Amino acid sequence: MLTESEPHYRRPLLPTPFHERSRALSQVDSFIPWAGYTTVDVFTTVEQEYFAIRNAASVYDLTPMVKYRIAGADALRFLSRLVTRDIAKLRPGRVAYCVWCNDAGHLIDDGTVFCLGEGEYRLCTAERQLDWLLDSAVGFDVAISEVTEDVAALALQGPTSYSVLRKAGVAGVELLKPFELGTFILPAAAEAPLMVSRTGFTGDLGYELWMEPKDAERVWDALFEAGRTRGIRPIGSRALNIARIEAGFLLPNVDFVPGEHTVFIGTGRSPLELGLAWLVDFSKGHFTGRRALLAEHGRGSRRRLVGLDVEGTKPAHNALLYAERSLRRQAGSVTSAAWSPTTKRNLALALVDAPHFGTGSTLWAEIYLSRELVWERRVVRARVVERPFFAPERRRATPPGEY
Amino acid sequence: MSRYDSIVIGGGHNGLTCAAYLARAGRSVLVLEAAGRLGGAAVTREFAPGFRVSACAHLLYLMPGSLMAELKLASHGLELPAEGMATIALSADDAHLRVGDGAALAAQSAADAAAWPAWSARLTRLAAALRPVLSTTPPRLAASAWRDRAALLQLGWRLRALGRRDMRELLRIGAMCVQDLLDEHFESPLLKGALAFDAVLGTNYGPRSPGTVFTLLYRLAAAAGEGGGLAQPAGGLGALSEALARAATAAGAEIRTGAAVRRILVRDDRAAGVVLETGEELTARTVVSSADPKTTFLGLLGSEHLDAGFVRRIVHLRSRGLAAKLHVALDAPPQFAGLEPAALRGRLLWAPSPDHIERAYNHAKYGEFSAAPMLEITVPTMADAALAPPGRHVLSVVAQYAPYALCGGWEAGRERFTDLLIDTLSTLAPGLRSQLRHAELLTPADIEREFRITGGHWHHAELALDQFFMLRPVPGVAQYRAPVGGLYLCGAGCHPGGGVMGIAGRNAAREVVREAA
Numbered sequence: 001m002l003t004e005s006e007p008h009y010r011r012p013l014l015p016t017p018f019h020e021r022s023r024a025l026s027q028v029d030s031f032i033p034w035a036g037y038t039t040v041d042v043f044t045t046v047e048q049e050y051f052a053i054r055n056a057a058s059v060y061d062l063t064p065m066v067k068y069r070i071a072g073a074d075a076l077r078f079l080s081r082l083v084t085r086d087i088a089k090l091r092p093g094r095v096a097y098c099v100w101c102n103d104a105g106h107l108i109d110d111g112t113v114f115c116l117g118e119g120e121y122r123l124c125t126a127e128r129q130l131d132w133l134l135d136s137a138v139g140f141d142v143a144i145s146e147v148t149e150d151v152a153a154l155a156l157q158g159p160t161s162y163s164v165l166r167k168a169g170v171a172g173v174e175l176l177k178p179f180e181l182g183t184f185i186l187p188a189a190a191e192a193p194l195m196v197s198r199t200g201f202t203g204d205l206g207y208e209l210w211m212e213p214k215d216a217e218r219v220w221d222a223l224f225e226a227g228r229t230r231g232i233r234p235i236g237s238r239a240l241n242i243a244r245i246e247a248g249f250l251l252p253n254v255d256f257v258p259g260e261h262t263v264f265i266g267t268g269r270s271p272l273e274l275g276l277a278w279l280v281d282f283s284k285g286h287f288t289g290r291r292a293l294l295a296e297h298g299r300g301s302r303r304r305l306v307g308l309d310v311e312g313t314k315p316a317h318n319a320l321l322y323a324e325r326s327l328r329r330q331a332g333s334v335t336s337a338a339w340s341p342t343t344k345r346n347l348a349l350a351l352v353d354a355p356h357f358g359t360g361s362t363l364w365a366e367i368y369l370s371r372e373l374v375w376e377r378r379v380v381r382a383r384v385v386e387r388p389f390f391a392p393e394r395r396r397a398t399p400p401g402e403y
Numbered sequence: 404m405s406r407y408d409s410i411v412i413g414g415g416h417n418g419l420t421c422a423a424y425l426a427r428a429g430r431s432v433l434v435l436e437a438a439g440r441l442g443g444a445a446v447t448r449e450f451a452p453g454f455r456v457s458a459c460a461h462l463l464y465l466m467p468g469s470l471m472a473e474l475k476l477a478s479h480g481l482e483l484p485a486e487g488m489a490t491i492a493l494s495a496d497d498a499h500l501r502v503g504d505g506a507a508l509a510a511q512s513a514a515d516a517a518a519w520p521a522w523s524a525r526l527t528r529l530a531a532a533l534r535p536v537l538s539t540t541p542p543r544l545a546a547s548a549w550r551d552r553a554a555l556l557q558l559g560w561r562l563r564a565l566g567r568r569d570m571r572e573l574l575r576i577g578a579m580c581v582q583d584l585l586d587e588h589f590e591s592p593l594l595k596g597a598l599a600f601d602a603v604l605g606t607n608y609g610p611r612s613p614g615t616v617f618t619l620l621y622r623l624a625a626a627a628g629e630g631g632g633l634a635q636p637a638g639g640l641g642a643l644s645e646a647l648a649r650a651a652t653a654a655g656a657e658i659r660t661g662a663a664v665r666r667i668l669v670r671d672d673r674a675a676g677v678v679l680e681t682g683e684e685l686t687a688r689t690v691v692s693s694a695d696p697k698t699t700f701l702g703l704l705g706s707e708h709l710d711a712g713f714v715r716r717i718v719h720l721r722s723r724g725l726a727a728k729l730h731v732a733l734d735a736p737p738q739f740a741g742l743e744p745a746a747l748r749g750r751l752l753w754a755p756s757p758d759h760i761e762r763a764y765n766h767a768k769y770g771e772f773s774a775a776p777m778l779e780i781t782v783p784t785m786a787d788a789a790l791a792p793p794g795r796h797v798l799s800v801v802a803q804y805a806p807y808a809l810c811g812g813w814e815a816g817r818e819r820f821t822d823l824l825i826d827t828l829s830t831l832a833p834g835l836r837s838q839l840r841h842a843e844l845l846t847p848a849d850i851e852r853e854f855r856i857t858g859g860h861w862h863h864a865e866l867a868l869d870q871f872f873m874l875r876p877v878p879g880v881a882q883y884r885a886p887v888g889g890l891y892l893c894g895a896g897c898h899p900g901g902g903v904m905g906i907a908g909r910n911a912a913r914e915v916v917r918e919a920a
Contacts, residue, residue: 132711139714140707290710
């Protein structure tokens with residue numbers, strides 16, 4: 001952590017409370033910056049780590065995820081005006097996935113709202129939001145503070161994640177349904193208190209574990225000890241990215257640019273365009289962006305983020321999409337792409353212009369690929385398909401299966 | 404069923420004007436005024452037993468003659484003197500200057516007297532070209548409606564029609580500071596002080612602040628043509644409000660005083676009426692607020708009905724007053740050195756040089772009141788003896804700079820500033836202290852409290868290029884229409900601003916009628 005003798009500019013990236021453990025397990029020394037922290041991109045190989053997510057248990061250091069404490073008499077009213085979905089019924093012990101927009105109805109970010117108690121919430125986001133939250137707080141009796149450094153977090157995801165927690169002695173965790181949270185004791189880590197939420201970014205069975213930074217290493221050690229026979233493995237951002245594409249989750253600055261950061265006209269994206277209409281509730285009362293979204297709803301969206309099943313095996317990174325094979329008219333572009341080892345499909349998320357975004361529509365993707373530095377262009381079929389691409393039953397089963 | 408077509412919040416001059424126009428268009432209108440009397444900041448009230456004064460605004464010169472004629476204010480009791488008031492720049496050595504008087508100017512500087520006619524003619528031309536902008540609903544840049552395009556084209560055409568030389572000059576000087584422009588034309592500090600005074604009166608700027616040529620042109624544009632001239636209505640500014648109220652009532656509007664609005668009712672994302680402080684609920688198809696933008700949006704409507712970005716713009720709206728008002732009751736006519744009694748019917752300016760103003764402004768930048776303020780002095784009882792007991796007089800003085808957020812607070816500063824103002828006046832009118840019966844100081848904080856204007860700024864929102872026309876009060880509401888359906892603004896915070904002009908009220912009424920049509 002920072003000290004007065006070491007000013008912040010001397011160490012632009014902070015280590016997370018798990019850094020020493022991560023560094024010890026990192027075989028390729030591949031670290032990347034994330035929200036002011038240094039985090040692991042790859043520990044061993046992307047493939048090995050990916051298969052830990054889908055076939056065993058994976059541990060991902062989630063600490064840099066930006067966390068805000070939102071509390072006060074108007075906390076719920078504040079959140080209702082902030083996010084597009086109706087969270088009036090969010091009870092203590094529940095989590096809601098939400099998005100929020102600027103005045104123009106353009107998505108600023110997505111995140112999860114944890115209801116920790118009456119009038120007490122935690123908002124977890126990918127990007128820093130304090131200025132927007134404070135501007136949104138004008139007129140509300142609510143206190144907002146960033147608690148990112150006060151909370152260390154790990155994502156424990158994969159089919160054996162429940163077994164790992166059970167083995168570590170976390171009693172009662174089998175009762176947690178998806179989007180529920182609870183506070184538990186981790187006996188294997190000197191009785192460290194642990195907040196566990198059944199949430200994640202992989203679309204698989206999994207949990208997110210929230211703890212005090214001082215307990216971080218003990219919890220890490222306890223998990224890896226308990227998971228030794230369950231294939232537990234630390235993972236970096238690259239492997240997670242494949243899983244999140246399979247699950248159909250969005251990433252800011254990859255699938256959309258946050259609304260308040262766009263400079264060019266026409267580059268902001270609404271939740272309706274991003275396929276998140278299910279998160280927008282026009283009947284719940286006013287929220288920021290509602291009037292703009294209502295207008296868009298009335299006239300129809302001009303484009304939509306959809307899932308694509310792309311012909312062949314070459315990921316369609318940044319590919320342009322066309323309505324015809326002649327490539328005469330551009331009809332969109334790919335924002336995220338990956339070969340999906342689990343579904344054995346070549347997947348992509350893409351922004352597609354109307355009227356080509358309907359499920360079943362066929363587009364043509366122009367893919368550039370290098371064969372030993374000889375660049376070629378491939379034009380292949382890309383079919384619009386339903387998201388998520390991968391949604392195993394085990395992610396929902398309560399109590400979870402003991403794999 | 405809504406009881407009224409429109410409820411107008413606030414019975415100030417803009418609210419009353421808007422109500423009168425709406426009623427004339429056949430709408431059923433209810434005006435709700437929180438105070439016990441009408442008029443808002445255009446009001447005549449007693450400040451010492453038997454002494455009355457125009458308590459906030461004290462001169463009428465920006466209201467268009469067309470507006471006064473359309474509302475038949477003369478037949479509703481508004482009496483204006485036949486001749487406009489002179490503006491007299493007071494000098495420390497008693498060589499006072501009547502602004503616009505060529506011979507007097509020549510006595511001070513032959514070069515200035517020679518430069519004056521061309522200066523005056525050019526500013527008159529520029530002001531005349533800009534004048535129609537005031538009555539135009541600002542266009543929306545991003546919109547593609549023909550009306551917005553037509554308004555932009557019209558504006559462009561009007562500037563083009565000025566001719567190449569005037570248009571070039573307008574573009575050159577538009578964002579300049581008034582000091583530089585005055586230095587280009589004149590040498591007499593007294594004349595420059597008087598002209599700079601008008602550029603910075605009622606603003607948060609000094610003569611060396613960029614954009615003060617714009618505020619000067621704005622003032623000239625508003626005062627140009629039609630009515631023209633400075634006037635003090637018989638009975639003070641309150642008489643204007645009474646005439647407006649009679650015009651509104653005659654057209655069918657209902658007016659209630661002592662009816663403070665607690666909040667604006669919103670149903671299905673539309674303004675549906677108001678709730679009074681008493682709990683009484685009144686419904687209407689449209690609500691038109693003449694309150695300042697911060698009061699309207701943050702106080703009466705509430706940010707929960709607005710988008711966060713819009714609220715941010717409203718919060719950041721610059722609206723802190725910098726002008727104080729001093730009312731003095733005198734036992735005898737004041738004796739200004741070197742000024743004949745007839746001259747006291749004029750408007751006296753104490754700003755002997757632009758440097759005097761700039762130095763006065765320096766203090767305000769740091770939250771202090773001016774050690775040597777600039778003053779606009781009128782003696783309303785000279786033309787209107789009924790305002791005071793026989794033989795006695797009233798001074799009505801605007802004093803700058805007196806920052807809203809004074810370091811140490813106004814409770815501590817009030818007496819010192821009042822004393823300082825009386826001392827300043829005494830150097831100009833020796834013997835004033837011995838005639839003094841009572842003095843009342845209205846700081847911007849008092850103006851905020853008495854007239855319910857957030858920040859106590861006359862114009863509700865600072866008049867500056869970045870808060871003008873399409874940007875006034877903030878983008879998104881410059882067309883008088885709030886983001887919430889059925890809610891309109893009609894106060895000084897809208898285009899074209901305050902200053903007892905009434906145009907904001909008239910423009911807003913036009914938009915309300917157009918939308919409902």
